Amino acid sequence: MPESTLIQPENHWAIWAILIAVATFGLWAETTRWGVRVSGFVVAIGTTFVLANLSIIPSTAPAFDLVWSYFVPLAIPLLLFKADIVRIVREAGSMLIAYAIGAVGTVLGTLLAFKVVPLGEHAWQLAGIFCATYVGGSMNFVATAEALQLHESDLIAAGIAADNLIMTLYFILLLTLPTISFLRKTFSLRTEEDEAGDAREVQAQGSGQEWNALALGKAVAIAAALCAVGFALSDLTGIKGTGILFITALVVILATALPRQMGQIVGADQVGTFLMYIFFAVIGASANIGIVMRVGPKLFLFAALILSVHLTFLLVAGKLLKLRLDELVIASNANMGGPTTAAAMAVARKWDALVIPAILCGTLGYAVATFIGVALAHWLR
Secondary structure, three states: OOOOOOOOOOOHHHHHHHHHHHHHHHHHHOOOHHHHHHOHHHHHHHHHHHHHHOOOOOOOOHHHHHHHHHHHHHHHHHOOOOOOHHHHHHHOOHHHHHHHHHHHHHHHHHHHHHHHOOOHHHHHHHHHHHHHHOOOOHHHHHHHHHHOOOOOHHHHHHHHHHHHHHHHHHHHHHHHHHHOHHHHHHOOOOOOHHHOOHHHHHHHOOOOOOOOHHHHHHHHHHHHHHHHHHHHHHHHHOOOOHHHHHHHHHHHHHHHHOHHHHHOOOOHHHHHHHHHHHHHHHHHHHOOHHHHHHHHHHHHHHHHHHHHHHHHHHHHHHHHOOOOHHHHHHHHHHHHHOHHHHHHHHHHOOOHHHHHHHHHHHHHHHHHHHHHHHHHHHHHO
């Protein structure tokens, strides 16, 4: 029986208008003080969630399937155009070690959470998704869900809600760690002398580059070609869900082999981010309020346990390897939030020398986390 909603599923233009408007609203929210705290992704999800539960828009529609099938795969390569592995290894320095330790801590935390918190038949998929998002960031949440063929929007919406809530609390914790006297005595911190000249280097990054129609065309054309090749390879293997993995591998190889050419295509990450916002708008519309309320608390506990093990392992191993506290804090942020939040935290703490390593480590996370999450999920299965 068709849904009784103000806007019917077949009213494609109206649905697309709402999805694009909500995605834009989420992006705008990120420019406000309240939006940064809540997260633009959550704003987008919450907006369509309310619209769907007020019977204004449908919870299923052909447009939603189009977003799953085309927008998500297209967004992945657009967000990875600068994933030059050689540069990351060469320039990230000791933060790369801290980042790797954090990734191991996330895997250990996921294994423990999987044993302790019962999540039902989809537990192995959710474990892989949360592992990926706390190794690389939110982009990997979406990519891993697609790779593992988890299309239950209710679970994904509940997972995103739990993830964003625990992330907000964890960000606050990371910001306060350098002020804790015990940790300041236990770990060394970057000095003001270490920062000399680094702010100018950060400001110089990307100068002289402008986003224009030609750059947009190049970005979308390359991303579409990579999607075509990736899904063709997936069809050859006959293994469901491998399309995203092939696409990720192909764009990383291309970004590493042609770093200058790929790096000069500006605006790709902005387009990829916008497509992701449209995806999250679809997730909000598809979510069932009963399942979100029932499963959400368990997923919050699941995420909290992963991050507790992650941080404990990172601090202990960091102390043994004599890594600085500021490096550990930013590396942990790169693990869970990706390059944008890690760089933002480095700037907020005035650790300017860590901005570029934060971006590099976060980009590496985008490149590898989906593979780690998928591998762990299938092993747990």
